[in-house]
Amino acid sequence: MSRYSNNKIDSFSENEDTVPIGSLNILSAKYESLDYEVVENFVYRDEERKKGYQYVVKKNFVRWIIFFWIGVITATVGIIIDLSIENIADFKFSHVKQYIEECNQKNCLWRPYILLLVYNVVPVLIGSTLVAYVEPVALGSGIPQVKCYLNGIKIPRLVRIKTLFIKVIGVITTVVGGMCGGKEGPMIHAGAVIAAGISQGKSTTFNKDFGVLNYFREDNEKRDFVSGGAAAGVAAAFGSPVGGVLFSLEEGASFWNQGLTWRIFFASMISTFTLNVVLSAYHGHPGELTYWGLLNFGKFNNFALSYEIFELPIFVIMGIIGGLTGALFCHLNYKLTVFRMRHLVSRWKKVLEAILVCCSTATVGFLLMLWRNDCKPSGLDPTKYAVQLNCNDGEYNYMASLWLQVPEASVRSFFHDPEESLDVATLVYFAIAYYLLTIWTYGLSVSAGLFIPCLATGAAWGRLIGIGVQFIFPGADVGKYALIGAASQLGGAVRMTISLTVILIEATGNITFGLPLMICLLTAKWIGDYFTESIYDIHIQLSGIPLMAWDPPPLSSNIYANEVMSHPVAVFKSKETVGQIIDTLKTYTYNGFPVVDGIFNLDSEESYCNNYKPNGRLRGLILRSQLIVLLQNKVFNEVPSAWDNVSLTTFRQDYPRYSNIDSIEILESERHYTIDLLRFMNPSPYIVQHMASLPRIFRLFRAMGLRHIVVVNDSNEVVGMVTRKDLTRYRVWRHRGTLGVVELRISAK
Ligand code: ATP
Structure with missing residues (x-):
């Protein structure tokens, strides 16, 4: 029994x-x-009989329109997040840079430090208070929860409009607050909420029923829209429509069909296109369409991403390193999460911990800037907030420029900055500091994703390996190794394979580099799986969610x-x-x-x-x-x-x-x-x-x-x-x- x-x-x-x-x-x-089965009872058959074929055609047509709007609205939310972060971060970093320049002469560097703390703590306090007190389900990236929803589990309040509001504010505040988190993962959750919201013609948060679309008020219909929303979120976040479709496929394939694939692909394409049109226009070149996604890896030239056979074993080794560091990441974060579940239960403690991590991140960054005098000639690379801190005239502090920018910009720096600009020691310190801070940040009561901090950490150690390879084989491109390191680190933590490979191929815009990316992601997954579950699965298991395995x-x-x-x-x-x-x-x-x-x-x-x-x-x-x-x-x-x-x-x-x-x-x-x-x-x-x-x-x-x-x-x-x-x-x-x-x-x- x-x-x-x-x-x-x-x-x-x-x-x-x-x-x-x-x-x-x-x-x-x-x-x-969730109840995905259509109950073909008397009332169902009665409705079908009465309404006839016209009704089926109309319903199908409305479905396509809804998928169109899912794409448009998801992209719009992405644009709001992106522009808010860009403008607020610009204000913050310019101000801090100005203070650092002034105090570098006058020996009052505690002033920019305090300023940085204030600029970081205020938004994080707002964001974490909202998450802890108003909507805890907006915590983190939301990817594990969306994965569970697609698997068929009801997660209370996951797809409510209120959750979306808190998520949007939470992501902006976390990234602006300088924490190790990204805006890309939450876009998947945002897309899912938007899809669930507009397909139902009513809002529980506002207690408003528009009296339309009630034929979509069934779990199986809603789930299809949510898969489209999640895919549109991936598409907007990474400029990766095919990756979006594959993400939904990888996470919820049990109910796949051809018609749904088409509609999801349509929503993803619309999402990428909308984002591209608006961001290109905003940045002053409306006709060019060069902003495919929120995450911009910068332009790799074809030479940078070409590879030779002898490099494949190096990519495998990097995959192994990514798998090992990913497994350690998962294990340490698991221990920390258990500690949080046992001892940091009350909301005020959660907010306090978020503030503590925020202050620690700012302090670590500031100390590294002061301690590591990595001076480079000015104009060597296109950093926006270069400061002279502890350097001679005509030079800037490279470590400072890494910390005085949003984490995505640091990823781009590792991919594209000229070879002379990055020292081994700078890379080592940055990779270790960012790795540990990301472990501490994931699971805090703030909304933010894991993709960017993992990519930044991996890109740092990947570039380090690139420098080693270049030492043995002069002429090798270090940016390519930074990319493989980034993919391996991310793959070692999240263990997504098909969708992540395609997302990275689309984000780099280079199909020939697909094989190395797949090799390192598969290796990282196999090695990581040998030791631990993925970070998402660990959090799902800790919550006791009955997720069905493949x-x-x-x-x-x-x-x-x-x-x-x-x-x-x-x-x-x-x-x-x-x-x-x-x-x-x-x-x-x-x-x-x-x-x-x-x-x-x-x-x-x-x-x-x-x-x-x-x-x-x-x-x-x-x-x-x-x-x-x-x-x-x-x-x-x-x-x-x-x-x-x-x-x-x-x-x-x-x-x-x-x-x-x-x-x-x-x-x-x-x-x-x-x-x-x-x-x-x-x-x-x-x-x-x-x-x-x-x-x-x-x-x-x-x-x-x-x-x-x-x-x-x-x-x-x-x-x-x-x-x-x-x-x-x-x-x-x-x-x-x-x-x-x-x-x-x-x-x-
Ligand atoms: P769900 O929670 O997945 O929506 P449910 O509430 O019907 O479905 P569970 O909560 O999964 O069911 O059920 C818990 C346990 O009760 C399971 O072991 C299941 O086999 C058992 N169970 C479910 N329905 C019945 C039933 N009608 N009679 C006896 N046992 C049942």
Whole structure:
């Protein structure tokens, strides 16, 4: 019998204290699944019949229009973020530069330091307070959460407009506040929110229903739009429309189809184009269209990115280094996150930690500027805020120029600055400092992504390797090695392969360098996976989110449905009394109930004595949300007038937040009324035989994006129930090359 059977509403409370905080082997019961299955019941077929083919064409046309707007609005949000950061950072760095120049002569360098602290702390204080107190789900890049959504998990408040506002302000404040974070990752989350928002024709945040597009108020429709939004976000962030499509494919491929691919590609292209047109016009050359994405790697010439066969092993070695440093990154950040979960729980502590990290980042940068007198002749490279700090006339301090710019500009410096401008020691200090600060920053109560700090760290050590290679093979281009280092470091931490390769190919605009990028990303992933999960997966596991892996656990063909399933099953008769429905919904937290003919009492002694006593022949499956709507609208057999008004719109009205069963008012006299569930249930739910193997159930579940699978015996009688939590509790466990399957515990938190 499954451990989760008899999942009564308070069944977890006794175990709460024994659940270790920060364990990777816990599943949280609070996460529910999305319902991707179309319930082809009586009302659905009725709508189809009444509205006809014209309705299908209209719906499809509106879909394309929505994808167009997803592209445009996502790009617009990207532009707002980009220009805000550019202008505020410009003001800040110019001011700090002016103070440094003045105080360099007068020996009062504490003044620009204090100024830098103020300029950094004020925005970070605003951003982290908003995240901690107003919308904690806006924390970080949002990529792990979007990944979970595409996987089929409901993440509360993830796609609300309020979350988008906080995210936008949060990203601007974090980057302007000089922290090790980028604006690119959050664009994926922003795109997802925009898509979910405009496709539904209503806003929960503003409590406004425009009364349009209600035919898209279903999880499967919304999910398609969200995939388009996430792709448009990647496209705007990196100037990478194909990378955007592949990102959505890599993260949510279970529901892919050709039509959806087209629409997502369309949204991504529109997003890149809109961003390009507006930013090109803003920067004074409207006709040229040279701003493909928010992240600009600068122009690599064809020579810089050409490579020879002998360099391939060097790229592999760099991939190994990226994998190792990435795994260490994940491990250290995991330890830190567990510490945060245990000791930094209150909101004010979270804000305080963000301020502490912000001050430390500014202090480390300032100390390195003062300590490392890396003086270069002025005009050697196009740095915007060059300061003379501790250098002779006609020179500028290179280390200072690295810190007095946004992190993206530092990445470009490592890729393109002339060979003479970067010393070995500068690169070493920068790489170590940035690596450690990024570990500390990720997971703080601020909105920011990981891509840019990882790229900056990797570009620094990659360039260092380039200098070594150049020493042995004069003439090698160091920028190319900086790019490989950047890719390896990022790949070692996030472990994305297909989409990241294409994103980097599109961002560099050079297809021939695709092979080296793929080699280093694959190597970094393999090496990193040997030691730890990816940074995103670690955070997902720490939150206890039941994310479904790509494949079933290995060597699990001998585990059968009857070992995985829950039994006994809470079921309803095809014509059920209102009282019984209410009592069952109040007793159990389940969201799906098989509808059967011929039934025995779930709580009777008899049912518990015999594990596999069948519950009657399966007729269909009904969802909690459908039952709530039926009860709310009093669609009882004894009230014929209520039947006339039931349509799909009735069920979509409250989507996605249905009332709680406790808030539904039913008169005592109505408890004996009945509801004909046959009309509203899903008449053909997915089922498996009780002897089906775990890999088979897993694949069916994953490929169809299911929420429930009913287990039946040879006579089509219900014997068990399988949901996402039953399948995700078997997790592959890897440690130093050993592979095993670990069974997770479940927590109500
Ligand atoms: P989800 O949370 O994914 O939206 P759900 O709420 O219906 O789906 P879970 O919370 O995943 O179900 O279920 C927790 C446990 O309860 C699982 O072990 C599952 O097999 C079991 N379960 C689900 N539905 C029933 C049911 N109708 N009768 C008995 N057990 C069930």
